[in-house]
Amino acid sequence: MTQEAVVEIRGLVAGYGRHPVLHKLDLMVWHGEALGIAGKNGAGKTTLFKVILGLIAPLAGSVSVQGQMLDTPRVRRLVRCQIGYVPQLHTPGKMPVSVHDAVLMGRWSKGLGFFKRPTMQDRQKVSEILQEIGMSHKEWQEVHLLSGGEQQKVSIGRALVREAPILLLDEPSTYLDHGSQAEIIELIRTIQLKHHLTLIMISHDPEHLEGMSDRILLLKNGRLEER
Amino acid sequence: MSLFDFLTIPLFQKALIGAFLSGAGLSLLGVVILNLNLTTIRFALMHIGLLGAAIAMVLGFSPLVGAMVGILLASLLLGPAGDFLNMDTGVSGVLFMTGSLGLAFLIFYKAGVPAMDAFALFSGSILALSTIEIWVIGGLGVLMILVFFLFYREIQMVLFNQELAESLGVPAKGIRNALLLLTGLAIGVNIRMVGVLLVDAAVLLPAIAALSIAKSLRGALILSAFFGILSQVGGVAFSMAYDCPSGASITLAAVLMVCLAAIYGHIVKSIRR
Numbered sequence A: 001m002t003q004e005a006v007v008e009i010r011g012l013v014a015g016y017g018r019h020p021v022l023h024k025l026d027l028m029v030w031h032g033e034a035l036g037i038a039g040k041n042g043a044g045k046t047t048l049f050k051v052i053l054g055l056i057a058p059l060a061g062s063v064s065v066q067g068q069m070l071d072t073p074r075v076r077r078l079v080r081c082q083i084g085y086v087p088q089l090h091t092p093g094k095m096p097v098s099v100h101d102a103v104l105m106g107r108w109s110k111g112l113g114f115f116k117r118p119t120m121q122d123r124q125k126v127s128e129i130l131q132e133i134g135m136s137h138k139e140w141q142e143v144h145l146l147s148g149g150e151q152q153k154v155s156i157g158r159a160l161v162r163e164a165p166i167l168l169l170d171e172p173s174t175y176l177d178h179g180s181q182a183e184i185i186e187l188i189r190t191i192q193l194k195h196h197l198t199l200i201m202i203s204h205d206p207e208h209l210e211g212m213s214d215r216i217l218l219l220k221n222g223r224l225e226e227r
Numbered sequence B: 001m002s003l004f005d006f007l008t009i010p011l012f013q014k015a016l017i018g019a020f021l022s023g024a025g026l027s028l029l030g031v032v033i034l035n036l037n038l039t040t041i042r043f044a045l046m047h048i049g050l051l052g053a054a055i056a057m058v059l060g061f062s063p064l065v066g067a068m069v070g071i072l073l074a075s076l077l078l079g080p081a082g083d084f085l086n087m088d089t090g091v092s093g094v095l096f097m098t099g100s101l102g103l104a105f106l107i108f109y110k111a112g113v114p115a116m117d118a119f120a121l122f123s124g125s126i127l128a129l130s131t132i133e134i135w136v137i138g139g140l141g142v143l144m145i146l147v148f149f150l151f152y153r154e155i156q157m158v159l160f161n162q163e164l165a166e167s168l169g170v171p172a173k174g175i176r177n178a179l180l181l182l183t184g185l186a187i188g189v190n191i192r193m194v195g196v197l198l199v200d201a202a203v204l205l206p207a208i209a210a211l212s213i214a215k216s217l218r219g220a221l222i223l224s225a226f227f228g229i230l231s232q233v234g235g236v237a238f239s240m241a242y243d244c245p246s247g248a249s250i251t252l253a254a255v256l257m258v259c260l261a262a263i264y265g266h267i268v269k270s271i272r273r
Helices: A045-052 A073-080 A099-107 A120-132 A148-160 A178-195 B010-026 B028-035 B039-059 B063-084 B089-111 B115-123 B131-150 B152-160 B162-167 B172-194 B196-203 B205-211 B217-242 B246-272
Strands: A005-016 A019-030 A034-038 A060-065 A083-086 A166-170 A198-203 A215-220 A223-226
Touching: A005 A045, A005 A198, A019 A045, A019 A060, A019 A198, A019 A223, A034 A178, A045 A060, A045 A166, A045 A198, A083 A148, A099 A120, A099 A148, A099 B152, A120 A148, A148 A166, A148 A178, B010 B028, B010 B131, B010 B172, B010 B196, B010 B217, B028 B039, B028 B131, B028 B152, B028 B172, B028 B196, B028 B205, B028 B217, B039 B063, B039 B089, B039 B115, B039 B172, B039 B196, B063 B089, B063 B131, B063 B172, B131 B152, B131 B172, B152 B162, B152 B172, B152 B217, B162 B172, B172 B196, B172 B246, B196 B205, B196 B217, B196 B246, B205 B217, B205 B246, B217 B246
Parallel strands: A034 A198, A034 A215, A083 A166, A166 A198
Antiparallel strands: A005 A019, A005 A060, A215 A223
């Protein structure tokens, strides 16, 4: 970890419509750090992620990612390419999508895009990542037939294939059994070291963040506090 | 009269062309409805289409055009109306559905629309398709295929996980609304062909059959079009050969597809185990 701020948030007020969820929030995330943020449901954890991802514009305050202020839609779009996002584990629908295709989705706005088809390099990258997360043997299996732990690995693979220096993980191990939790924690630690990633993880339970985080902050009443 | 004799008659030729085009292009939207959970909204659009067709009939226009205009307006208004009334889209859909059905019956009654003409809207009349309607169905079918071909990856992401698609930079809401609009138009066309009561047979059943055996979205789309063509053309051909109502024949052909696909899927799963 170095003292170079990757994410810098000052006086952030953000929310939906006229109802702010985050009130004058300050946050510095350092390069190579694994930061855990815990807070009850509705505390604003997901809102904070949406702001960092540039999906919500702040009502007040400033947000910068990798030294770029997220003050225009163009910058927010560009910054999104530098972030890998692992959403909360959800029950997948019945739509058949192979593990390969689900990971390949992560290349969108990196190599893939409107009217851009996947190249050999994109496919090659997907294969490398599947090898790394131990899912090569299930490359062509449908995602909705996988276990929760395997689905979470696919999600992490999709974030990794973006080759982004920052990873945002929403409840990365919460809805898994003990065996899968340990596996995911181990995987997250391994990929962080190997790819020199900065991680920001959120969970409703600080205990779920303990094995993976260098420090844990609590989100209460729209502000962050030391644990 | 044999089936081949029917094929020499322009009326039946048009019906078969319409059935083929609808099956090939419009059945694709069933995959969208099932994966985006648009079942309530599609039900609302069906009834709004009925209201549009009823107004068009009374004013002397093509019911197809009326249904399409009604659905087009509803597709654009459903979201904002829900916001204004502080209801989610599903609930505002119920409001639109019941309201438009009541209004359609009122219009039929006050305008003195003959019962058989009103019934035609519910049961459809593929044999009465005009040349212009064939062009509309064909154009819409081609548009659907083109949209799925050009935006396959983006649609796949939105159907897979809308929140994820948004975080990757895909304009998920725009794509969802465009798909909703296309779904509405597909329903409008199918109201004319198989009627309000049997629209699901043309739009949803081929997709249900496809999704029970497909292993990818591409496979689901191809199979959905295949089952769509089989059920629509097969249903029309059956209705000609055995003098049955075309809408009901298409529906039963589609139900048969779903049953056969489910049995096939079950056998494949048993063999894999």
